[in-house]
Amino acid sequence: MTQHSSAPQAEGAVEEAAPAEPPRTAGWWRDAVIYQVYPRSFADGNGDGMGDLPGIRKRLPHLAELGVDAVWLSPFYASPQADAGYDVADYRAIDPMFGTLHDADALIRDAHALGLRVIIDIVPNHSSDQHEWFKRALAGDPAARERYHFVPGKGAAGELPPNDWESVFGGPAWSPVPGSPGLWYLHLFAPEQPDFNWDHPAVRDEFRSVLRFWLDLGVDGFRIDVAHGLVKAAGLPDMGGTEQLKLLGTAELPFFDQDGVHEIYRSWRQVLDEYPGDRVGVAEAWTPSAERTALYVRPDELHQAFNFHYLNTGWDAAALREVIDASLTSLGAVGAPATWVLSNHDVVRHRTRLGGGHARGRAASLLMLALPGSAYLYQGEELGLPEVTELPDEARQDPSFFRDNGQDGLRDGCRVPLPWAEEETADGGSSYGFGSGGSWLPQPPGWGALSVTAQTGDPASTLELYRTALRLRRERPELGDGEPLRWLPAPEGVLAFRRGAFVCAANTRGEPVRLDLPTGELLLASRPLTEQEAAGEAGLPGDTTAWWAAG
Incomplete structure (x- = not known):
């Protein structure tokens, strides 16, 4: 494979040097736990109330201690911020609100030194109108x-x-x-986000160049925004008066998931393969079926695709089993690992979305982390953060909130800055350790009780649950990309499966259910279990997931 030279020099560019790299493991992405950082809401390094790259860099040890394998950064490019950075004006520049190219280089190097890989967003469907x-x-x-x-x-x-x-x-x-x-x-999104014409060779050439710019800087891969949207049906045909917003991700549409996108990703895969160390491409592809999603991860295309079918499934055992089976079957047919995700920057946090409160959110997390393949975590879910549902209208910044007939405009509720410390700032600004200058979206009262410092060392906390689950996931060879999943007989409302000597059961019902499973040593449970429950001699409580090492 060819080693490319450093990224092109530009204003604020870093000095030419070989980027530091984490320890390399072939196929690391097949069972990686990847943590999404939404830069403006993760950590504020300069006290202006907005998260930035220096803030992320300072908090990288938290991610290493948590036990994730990689960090995925949402956009930090130069942008007018009409859609929180998904309107890119310059794909090779850092927006000043987030820092400089030097900051990006330092963040990548520090992450690699901690054994963390770095995946960044790329936004190829559309640019900013200021491009x-x-x-x-x-x-x-x-x-x-x-x-x-x-x-x-x-x-x-x-x-x-x-x-x-x-x-x-x-x-x-x-x-x-x-x-x-x-x-x-x-513009399939905001008017400030005009769609590129991907039939034009200059567009294709430009994005291959952008990929190389960031690969030269040392990034380990790309999450491809609206990966399904680049190619439009020939002739731009009418929809015929349907309410197409209700069809997104469920039906064939002339502007999404067209077959022509696959030629583009085959060319991108060639670029990724030019670089050492298993650089990866991850598709954000909303498709009508798991089979259509699998097309994006054929051996000569991308490495992973987000499993929105799983994310959109409620807390129902039968529905979850159906989508798990469909995912494993369709992706296995093309030799790709499944991915699992419960929350991201565009949806209501799963603790709130699934109903059932804190207990159900923890149970859903433990179930997801037991499934074969790779898992994606969204910042703050390791703290058990709920959706913030009472933001004042004047604080909202989601562009869909301001469109009369658009979405519900509630994406801001999952983007509220993280609480790192129990106390508010000394000047009265409510930031809970996010930064010294308050936060760009208001944090709820009492947010500090959910902070990293409040939860660290508390064995009953969600943070320690995640830390323990990720440690076990690394230590047990059956998990991740290890043993296949084999379903076990279980009562209605319960998911139970075995992976080698590992057994998982998730009770999606609201009441205890008696199980007849080959349980042995209890490894972990989403809520405290009695000795009889842990030994499988009593019912598994409602909204609970447990892991055992079978005897």
Whole structure:
């Protein structure tokens, strides 16, 4: 494999040097536990109330002690922040609110020194409207316009949008081009996020160059935002008046999951394979089925794809078993590991979303970490954080909140900055150790009781539950990408399976259920068990998951 030179030099660029790397294990991603950091809400290093790269760097030891294998960073690129950084103006620059390229280099090196790999977001479906290409396109540059979707409208004078597509954030997916009557541009998200035209070779060349820039800096891979959206159906056909927002992720759509995306990812895989150390690509791909998701992780394409089908499944044993079986079958058919995820920056935190409170959230976490393959954690779930549901309207920043017919606009509730310490800041700003200057979204009263310092060393805390679960996951060869899953007979409402000498049971019911399982030594349970419950001689409590080493 070819070792590329350092990243191109730019303003604020780092000095040319070989990036430090963590210990390399072939196929590390097959059973990795990957922790998502939402940079603006993780830790504030300069006291301005906004999380940043120096803050993340300072808190990396927490992730190493937690026991994760890699950290995935949501966007930190130069951006007007119309959609929290998912509107990128420059893919090779750090937004000043997060730091500098030097800070990114130092973070990567420190992470590698701690044995943590680093995956970063890349946003290829759309750019910011402040991207140099789009600014040139609006100014009338024909070559720049070809790199986006500039399309004549319908109607006698082009006064109607080119088709009936809706934005994921609500409203039409088209906006008129200023100064060009009858011409429209496509944005499947906010108007400030124009979609690239991936049929244009310059777009494909640019993103391969961007990949190499960050691989040269030492990143271990990319999480690909809207990986399913790059290619649009030929002719941009109408939907036919359907309520397409309700179909997202459940039906075939002319702007998502088109077969043409796979050619793009085969070319990306070639770039990743040029570099040493198992650099990976992870697809954020909303598809109608597990079988369609599996297409993204065929041997010559990407390494992983997010399992949104699992994330969207409620706390129901039959439904969970169905999606687990479908995931393992479809992904196993292409030789790819399954991935499991309960929370991220776009959905209500699972402690709240699943209902049942703290106990159910812990039980769901322990079940997920016992499944074959790789697991994704969202920052703060190791603290058992609930969704923050009472944010004042004036504090919200989610763009979908401001669209009349868009989503519910509640993504801010899972993005509230983390509590690190039990006490508020001395100046009265409520940050609980997040930083010295308050926090960009208000934290609830009493947030400190859920903080890292409050939970550390408390054997009953969710933090110590996660630490113990991840330690056992590393120590027991059956877990992760180890032994296959074999279902065990269990009463209605209970999931029970064996992986070698490891047994897991999850009771999704609200009351205790008597089990007849080959239990042995209790390894871990999502809530304290009596001696009889631990030995399998009494019912497993409701909303509880337990792990045993079978005798």
